[in-house]
Amino acid sequence: xxxxxxxxxxxxxxxxxxxxxxxxxxxxxxxxxxxxxxxxxxxxxxxxxxxxxxxxxxxxxxxxxxxxxxxxxxxxxxxxxxxxxxxxxxxxxxxxxxxxxxxxxxxxxxxxxxxxxxxxxxxxxxxxxxxxxxxxxxxxxxxxxxxxxxxxxxxxx
Numbered sequence: 001x002x003x004x005x006x007x008x009x010x011x012x013x014x015x016x017x018x019x020x021x022x023x024x025x026x027x028x029x030x031x032x033x034x035x036x037x038x039x040x041x042x043x044x045x046x047x048x049x050x051x052x053x054x055x056x057x058x059x060x061x062x063x064x065x066x067x068x069x070x071x072x073x074x075x076x077x078x079x080x081x082x083x084x085x086x087x088x089x090x091x092x093x094x095x096x097x098x099x100x101x102x103x104x105x106x107x108x109x110x111x112x113x114x115x116x117x118x119x120x121x122x123x124x125x126x127x128x129x130x131x132x133x134x135x136x137x138x139x140x141x142x143x144x145x146x147x148x149x150x151x152x153x154x155x156x157x
Contacts, residue, residue, distance in 0.1 A: 012037040014143035018085035062095035071107040
């Protein structure tokens, strides 16, 4: 089975110009966006943010190079949810390299999806290794451009 991120990601899954003073504010903005586009139910907001905060407390999900991959597996999530946030001004995310984060890729899945969750994280890490691709993501002004770039990039890895 070939993993296709576009099965879990579309233009509604993009937050352009996400703003926040810190990672919790960014994550809250992204979860609010997912609620607004009906990808998650608003009754689960608090639980999702709690799990994401606990995951960040264990160690930052910022992997360096301006990228963070926050993720959580929760019972309240029925399907895999991917969301890309572009923080044009950069945000402090306690990154491994000490640099600000510009690209936040949020992954939410059901607790029973451990294998698929890890496969998606691994694919995202491979895709985001390309500095040119990451720089392009930061410069796109349309959600459609980001989705097309992800589609093209995943075909290259």
